[in-house]
Amino acid sequence: MAAYIGTPTSRVDGRAKVTGEAKYAAEFNSDGLVYGAIVTSTIAKGRIKRLDASAAKRVDGVLDVLTHENRPHMADADQAWKDDVAPEKGSPFRPLYDDGIRFSRQPIALVLAREWEIAVFAATLLDVEYASEAHVTDLYAERDKAFVVEKPAKPRGDAPRAYAASEVRHEDEYFVPVEHHNPMELFAATVVWEGGGKLTVYDKTQGVQNVQRYVCSAFNKKPEDVRVVSAFMGGGFGAGLRPQYEVALAVLGALALQRSVRVVLSRAQMYGLGYRPATIERLAVGASKDGTLNAMTHEATAVTSEYEDFSRNDTGWGGVLYNSPNVNFVHRLARLDVSTPCDMRAPGAATGVYGLESAMDELAVALKLDPVELRLKSYSDRDRNEDRPYTSKQLRECYAQGAAAFGWSRRNPEPRSMRDGKELVGWGMASGVWEALQMPAAARIVLTANGHADVSCAASDIGTGTYTILAQVAADALGLPIENISVKLGDSTLPDAPVEGGSWMAASASHAVIATAEEVRTELLAAAKTIENSPLADAKAEDVVLADGKIMSKHDQSRAVSITDIMRHSGADRILKEKKHEFGEDSSHARNTHSAVFVEVKIDEELGIIRVTRVVSAVAAGRILNTKTAASQIIGGVVWGIGMALHEETVFDHRFGRIMNANIAEYHVPVNADIHDIKVIFVDEPDEKINKLGVKGVGEIGIVGVPAAIANAVYHATGTRVRDLPITLDKVLG
Amino acid sequence: MPTSTAPDADTSLPGKIPITLTVNGTEAQLQLSPWVSLLDALRDRLNLTGTKKGCDHGQCGACTVIVDGRRVLSCLTLAVMKDGAKVTTVEGLASGGTLHPVQQAFIDQDAFQCGYCTSGQICSAVALIAEGRAKSADEIRELMSGNICRCGAYPNIVAAIQQAMGRA
Numbered sequence: 001m002a003a004y005i006g007t008p009t010s011r012v013d014g015r016a017k018v019t020g021e022a023k024y025a026a027e028f029n030s031d032g033l034v035y036g037a038i039v040t041s042t043i044a045k046g047r048i049k050r051l052d053a054s055a056a057k058r059v060d061g062v063l064d065v066l067t068h069e070n071r072p073h074m075a076d077a078d079q080a081w082k083d084d085v086a087p088e089k090g091s092p093f094r095p096l097y098d099d100g101i102r103f104s105r106q107p108i109a110l111v112l113a114r115e116w117e118i119a120v121f122a123a124t125l126l127d128v129e130y131a132s133e134a135h136v137t138d139l140y141a142e143r144d145k146a147f148v149v150e151k152p153a154k155p156r157g158d159a160p161r162a163y164a165a166s167e168v169r170h171e172d173e174y175f176v177p178v179e180h181h182n183p184m185e186l187f188a189a190t191v192v193w194e195g196g197g198k199l200t201v202y203d204k205t206q207g208v209q210n211v212q213r214y215v216c217s218a219f220n221k222k223p224e225d226v227r228v229v230s231a232f233m234g235g236g237f238g239a240g241l242r243p244q245y246e247v248a249l250a251v252l253g254a255l256a257l258q259r260s261v262r263v264v265l266s267r268a269q270m271y272g273l274g275y276r277p278a279t280i281e282r283l284a285v286g287a288s289k290d291g292t293l294n295a296m297t298h299e300a301t302a303v304t305s306e307y308e309d310f311s312r313n314d315t316g317w318g319g320v321l322y323n324s325p326n327v328n329f330v331h332r333l334a335r336l337d338v339s340t341p342c343d344m345r346a347p348g349a350a351t352g353v354y355g356l357e358s359a360m361d362e363l364a365v366a367l368k369l370d371p372v373e374l375r376l377k378s379y380s381d382r383d384r385n386e387d388r389p390y391t392s393k394q395l396r397e398c399y400a401q402g403a404a405a406f407g408w409s410r411r412n413p414e415p416r417s418m419r420d421g422k423e424l425v426g427w428g429m430a431s432g433v434w435e436a437l438q439m440p441a442a443a444r445i446v447l448t449a450n451g452h453a454d455v456s457c458a459a460s461d462i463g464t465g466t467y468t469i470l471a472q473v474a475a476d477a478l479g480l481p482i483e484n485i486s487v488k489l490g491d492s493t494l495p496d497a498p499v500e501g502g503s504w505m506a507a508s509a510s511h512a513v514i515a516t517a518e519e520v521r522t523e524l525l526a527a528a529k530t531i532e533n534s535p536l537a538d539a540k541a542e543d544v545v546l547a548d549g550k551i552m553s554k555h556d557q558s559r560a561v562s563i564t565d566i567m568r569h570s571g572a573d574r575i576l577k578e579k580k581h582e583f584g585e586d587s588s589h590a591r592n593t594h595s596a597v598f599v600e601v602k603i604d605e606e607l608g609i610i611r612v613t614r615v616v617s618a619v620a621a622g623r624i625l626n627t628k629t630a631a632s633q634i635i636g637g638v639v640w641g642i643g644m645a646l647h648e649e650t651v652f653d654h655r656f657g658r659i660m661n662a663n664i665a666e667y668h669v670p671v672n673a674d675i676h677d678i679k680v681i682f683v684d685e686p687d688e689k690i691n692k693l694g695v696k697g698v699g700e701i702g703i704v705g706v707p708a709a710i711a712n713a714v715y716h717a718t719g720t721r722v723r724d725l726p727i728t729l730d731k732v733l734g
Numbered sequence: 735m736p737t738s739t740a741p742d743a744d745t746s747l748p749g750k751i752p753i754t755l756t757v758n759g760t761e762a763q764l765q766l767s768p769w770v771s772l773l774d775a776l777r778d779r780l781n782l783t784g785t786k787k788g789c790d791h792g793q794c795g796a797c798t799v800i801v802d803g804r805r806v807l808s809c810l811t812l813a814v815m816k817d818g819a820k821v822t823t824v825e826g827l828a829s830g831g832t833l834h835p836v837q838q839a840f841i842d843q844d845a846f847q848c849g850y851c852t853s854g855q856i857c858s859a860v861a862l863i864a865e866g867r868a869k870s871a872d873e874i875r876e877l878m879s880g881n882i883c884r885c886g887a888y889p890n891i892v893a894a895i896q897q898a899m900g901r902a
Binding site: 010011013014015016017018019020021022023024026027029055056058059060061115116117118121122125181182183184185186232233234235236237264266267462463464465628629631632633635636637638639640663664665669670671672673674675677678 | 742743745746747767769770774777778781782783784785786787788789790791793794796823824825827828833837838840841842844846847848849850851852853856874875876878879880881882883884885886887888889890891892
């Protein structure tokens with residue numbers, strides 16, 4: 001079993017995507033479809049005193065204007081609005097619930113019309129009067145009021161005392177601004193009114209079953225009456241983990257009109273959804289003169305909303321990466337008048353490891369030690385936070401192979417010592433780490449007599465390659481050519497899957513397929529035994545495999561029966577199996593992915609223009625199911641890291657509590673010309689402990705470490721240490 | 735803080751204008767208000783949803799189509815301005831069951847992930863190659879920078895275009 005697993009198989013959904021056949025949430029039509037346009041608040045805090053929609057309603061083609069005053073009923077209890085990944089503490093936001101304004105760009109009305117353009121025009125005619133209240137949106141203004149949340153990792157030793165006693169020390173703060181996911185597809189939901197109270201909801205989401213449960217509980221619908229579909233999603237990156245307000249508004253519209261309704265957010269409105277919270281990372285690291293790490297304190301202070309406590313593991317990664325006897329980790333939240341942050345690619349690690357690995361670089365400079373050497377000095381073969389071994393950790397190989405491929409040994413450690421014409425050249429590196437999570441998931445396989453298999457699961461493929469890896473895994477597990485496998489995903493009526501995120505889907509869904517394929521094999525064997533003079537009459541389940549369209553003995557391939565013959569004999573035209581797979585509870589080992597990132601920047605000495613000319617990302621992530629799509633995941637993560645380091649920043653005008661660059665011309669994301677040579681190395685990392693296939697997942701690890709490696713390279717090029725992202729040319733020149 | 739909308743605001747709608755578009759070789763007669771973009775005409779009126787809406791402001795390139803041989807941002811183009819034009823969308827690139835070489839190259843080089851910017855990238859690439867302007871990888875990067883790919887498939891997009899140009 002491994003004809004397809006581990007190979008660079010091209011995406012099985014590739015044809016649908018390059019021909020325009022793949023349909024996204026706003027692309028499903030229905031007779032009499034009604035278009036909704038959203039109106040959002042212009043103030044950050046207060047309440048709506050008066051909302052006059054009379055002019056909008058006079059527009060020919062406008063069917064209704066929904067506000068908190070006339071919307072259909074929805075649940076009052078917080079619990080009804082808590083989705084699978086909602087923060088534990090808080091009261092989830094619900095659109096058009098009451099007259100309260102909790103953040104700027106909060107939806108306050110939905111204009112419903114028979115054409116999109118009419119709805120948008122009418123939405124400009126609403127007359128709204130607010131009662132404003134004083135708001136705060138600046139993290140630095142509120143940091144003193146920040147409160148401590150549950151510590152991600154236990155302290156060890158006495159970090160402050162050890163730090164004070166350390167021979168070489170470094171202490172500073174690093175800042176990451178608010179960043180927005182900006183997936184290319186606008187958030188959208190098309191709710192098809194099926195009659196009889198039934199709704200089919202095409203939503204942009206990373207979890208169709210999460211949205212299905214949410215819609216049922218918020219609108220008191222029976223589970224069988226709501227089907228949620230998201231077969232293709234135009235980018236998520238965490239923005240679609242929780243149900244967003246477009247789906248609640250579209251359902252409200254459909255309930256109000258008893259018709260099919262589509263709601264699409266504008267790009268600007270997407271800045272009223274979740275985001276990566278602005279975070280201040282304070283690091284204090286101390287070492288002895290030879291570079292042995294002795295003390296580490298990592299304190300993060302991050303933004304949350306007034307109505308929910310959102311926090312992720314920013315601190316504590318140092319205890320996974322390094323061996324320091326004295327550590328302390330603290331995470332604080334500051335409540336601001338903003339929408340609740342949400343997970344964004346490698347939440348916590350992208351920000352926390354930026355601070356940690358920047359501080360480690362500064363410590364290396366203070367020690368006059370090579371940055372790779374410093375990390376090797378305190379390399380840890382155990383997760384020190386939980387004092388347990390890893391299922392596998394080939395980070396040492398990542399450093400070695402990454403450094404070799406990059407040519408790190410030719411680095412002159414002196415800042416401003418390397419140049420290329422009028423450009424200063426800087427080489428920097430950083431470590432990356434993420435968790436190898438895995439969740440229960442189920443799959444269904446329908447094997448037909450002609451040797452084709454339909455494989456299905458509610459999981460979403462958000463561009464990660466889930467369709468393709470599941471086709472590979474199923475083809476190998478069933479012994480069929482990959483062309484004979486059809487994969488169906490992203491439908492709440494399919495077997496249970498977790499939301500797609502956290503890098504857990506590859507391991508979770510592939511083991512569901514393996515477990516279900518085993519059930520298919522068992523049934524095939526039982527049927528094969530009933531054939532007269534069966535060559536497998538005395539074969540045990542563990543002695544047979546599926547290969548070449550047959551079930552055969554592992555020990556003697558001539559003892560085989562074809563699937564076609566078995567089906568013909570049994571008279572069945574298909575075998576249907578559905579199985580839920582759960583991973584055993586085992587906390588004896590830490591499960592992590594790791595990386596070493598090496599970066600070259602070239603900086604125009606006069607203009608300060610920064611280019612990331614070369615990146616080598618060496619990744620240890622267990623078995624790679626598909627080397628082509630996995631490399632794309634890592635490349636994408638590196639591009640995100642470049643954006644985080646050099647481009648991305650959501651800019652607020654704190655006087656109005658409002659985002660000023662709510663578009664993708666002024667919120668800069670990397671474009672093609674910003675991206676140069678990116679080399680991905682997958683370090684061999686066999687892992688028999690983590691799961692049957694040895695899979696760890698690669699969605700997040702690609703970004704982690706990249707921003708620090710770039711910041712470190714910028715320092716090496718210029719001698720200027722920039723500690724607040726993004727590193728723009730003014731900061732380098734200043 | 736009231737907004738400035740007067741209760742007696744003009745709520746009348748513009749009239750509709752008849753136009754003819756030839757989309758992927760098929761002639762379509764449409765009655766459209768002048769405020770309908772070419773993008774919304776394709777997606778909502780002609781059900782050609784392969785062309786994507788990513789920003790509606792000409793900032794992302796997802797809506798790129800080929801109009802009379804030129805790359806055009808269909809979200810910034812009013813449909814009535816293109817009366818009589820020949821429009822090629824991503825749905826019109828393959829001939830029969832055979833993909834356009836750029837489409838095939840995008841699959842071979844894994845030049846997309848979520849697929850949402852892909853139609854615009856491919857239409858841009860097809861026209862770019864036809865223009866004969868992109869020679870080096872750096873030129874491709876520069877000339878393809880109007881098409882944002884948030885998944886970050888840029889190196890593979892450059893490789894795909896090079897493959898389609900026969901320079902892989």
